[in-house]
Amino acid sequence: xxxxxxxxxxxxxxxxxxxxxxxxxxxxxxxxxxxxxxxxxxxxxxxxxxxxxxxxxxxxxxxxxxxxxxxxxxxxxxxxxxxxxxxxxxxxxxxxxxxxxxxxxxxxxxxxxxxxxxxxxxxxxxxxxxxxxxxxxxxxxxxxxxxxxxxxxxxxxxxxxxxxxxxxxxxxxxxxxxxxxxxxxxxxxxxxxxxxxxxxxxxxxxxxxxxxxxxxxxxxxxxxxxxx
Amino acid sequence: xxxxxxxxxxxxxxxxxxxxxxxxxxxxxxxxxxxxxxxxxxxxxxxxxxxxxxxxxxxxxxxxxxxxxxxxxxxxxxxxxxxxxxxxxxxxxxxxxxxxxxxxxxxxxxxxxxxxxxxxxxxxxxxxxxxxxxxxxxxxxxxxxxxxxxxxxxxxxxxxxxxxxxxxxxxxxxxxxxxxxxxxxxxxxxxxxxxxxxxxxxxxxxxxxxxxxxxxxxxxxxxx
Numbered sequence: 001x002x003x004x005x006x007x008x009x010x011x012x013x014x015x016x017x018x019x020x021x022x023x024x025x026x027x028x029x030x031x032x033x034x035x036x037x038x039x040x041x042x043x044x045x046x047x048x049x050x051x052x053x054x055x056x057x058x059x060x061x062x063x064x065x066x067x068x069x070x071x072x073x074x075x076x077x078x079x080x081x082x083x084x085x086x087x088x089x090x091x092x093x094x095x096x097x098x099x100x101x102x103x104x105x106x107x108x109x110x111x112x113x114x115x116x117x118x119x120x121x122x123x124x125x126x127x128x129x130x131x132x133x134x135x136x137x138x139x140x141x142x143x144x145x146x147x148x149x150x151x152x153x154x155x156x157x158x159x160x161x162x163x164x165x166x167x168x169x170x171x172x173x174x175x176x177x178x179x180x181x182x183x184x185x186x187x188x189x190x191x192x193x194x195x196x197x198x199x200x201x202x203x204x205x206x207x208x209x210x211x212x213x214x215x216x217x218x219x220x221x222x223x224x225x226x227x228x
Numbered sequence: 229x230x231x232x233x234x235x236x237x238x239x240x241x242x243x244x245x246x247x248x249x250x251x252x253x254x255x256x257x258x259x260x261x262x263x264x265x266x267x268x269x270x271x272x273x274x275x276x277x278x279x280x281x282x283x284x285x286x287x288x289x290x291x292x293x294x295x296x297x298x299x300x301x302x303x304x305x306x307x308x309x310x311x312x313x314x315x316x317x318x319x320x321x322x323x324x325x326x327x328x329x330x331x332x333x334x335x336x337x338x339x340x341x342x343x344x345x346x347x348x349x350x351x352x353x354x355x356x357x358x359x360x361x362x363x364x365x366x367x368x369x370x371x372x373x374x375x376x377x378x379x380x381x382x383x384x385x386x387x388x389x390x391x392x393x394x395x396x397x398x399x400x401x402x403x404x405x406x407x408x409x410x411x412x413x414x415x416x417x418x419x420x421x422x423x424x425x426x427x428x429x430x431x432x433x434x435x436x437x438x439x440x441x442x443x444x445x446x447x448x449x450x451x452x
Binding site: 065117120121123124127128131132133135136139140143144146147148150151154155157158159161162 | 376379383386387388389393396397399400401403404405407408411425426429432433436437440444447448451
């Protein structure tokens with residue numbers, strides 16, 4: 001496992017640089033939107049990565065509640081943190097793209113709102129982890145993750161209906177995607193997934209180590225105090 | 229004692245406590261009153277406008293006020309380690325949870341019953357749609373707030389700075405329910421749309437989160 005880490009790091013670096021070259025230089029310029037469309041190669045892969053990480057968090061939380069394995073909890077924490085970062089990227093790049101294309105920064109569109117609500121839920125998840133005392137954090141956080149997951153379909157249907165009642169904003173036409181664009185999108189998606197795995201892995205490892213240090217310190221203070 | 233007996237006993241105890249101290253209801257009422265007055269000042273709407281925005285104002289005011297009561301739910305049990313006593317007692321956790329949720333439901337319903345006339349006066353409201361549906365929306369919406377609120381209050385009571393923690397946990401999850409309550413109320417007041425979809429959504433929300441709370445409450449209560 002230890003040897004896989006540098007290999008993954010190199011792979012990530014290669015994919016990210018190739019993806020950057022593809023997104024900024026080799027991809028054809030979009031007909032109506034122009035160069036601003038190139039943000040798409042970062043926006044969409046970030047979204048996919050964030051959703052994958054949130055899903056991973058849910059699975060890890062359920063595994064934790066079932067098996068009470070601290071490693072599952074560390075994985076849940078790492079995936080939630082990295083997921084929030086990628087979700088933030090989505091929420092920042094979205095308006096930057098929307099402003100020149102739709103003429104507005106933000107609209108209460110289905111996907112935008114769903115992403116925002118997910119972001120809010122996972123930020124509250126991280127706040128809960130920060131504020132609860134260490135012993136009960138894993139259980140409370142895992143329970144909140146399940147509540148958040150249950151909320152997603154309800155948010156989806158509510159926004160879906162909310163939008164069908166109200167006027168739709170002007171959305172850049174659908175149409176089919178150029179195969180060269182799709183190719184670069186997929187490269188970037190692979191790059192972002194590798195990058196997320198890399199960061200998640202480091203964060204997970206860090207969490208395990210810091211817990212070991214904490215335990216060792218607690219043990220040490222017991223050992224030192226007992227002879228007195 | 230049967231589990232419904234435990235529910236009834238706990239509920240009666242909470243109601244009696246509230247009846248004698250009137251802590252939660254007074255704080256909620258005054259808080260909601262302040263929200264109504266401040267909103268009324270800052271928007272100064274005409275009758276037509278207020279019909280459109282009233283749904284949002286009413287439910288945001290009730291949501292904020294409900295947090296006051298919800299925060300007290302479990303904090304009250306921390307004194308003299310009552311919560312620890314519950315934990316070691318053989319009483320099923322779900323009957324305790326149900327008692328607390330029903331208690332909060334009663335408090336918030338009383339608040340709504342007292343505040344609604346004020347809203348009608350301040351905002352000059354009259355429903356153009358089927359007004360009886362407002363009662364259905366109020367009951368379902370209040371339960372949606374209260375069932376999640378009681379659950380998250382049990383979580384936030386275990387954290388540092390618990391009074392701030394509850395809204396931080398509750399509000400994101402409540403977004404679909406709040407949207408449904410607001411949209412249903414606005415549709416009924418303006419009479420432009422049918423509120424049926426929103427009522428169905430509220431029923432779904434209530435069922436999903438009541439089941440989830442009953443299923444997971446024991447874990448939260450016993451979390452060490």
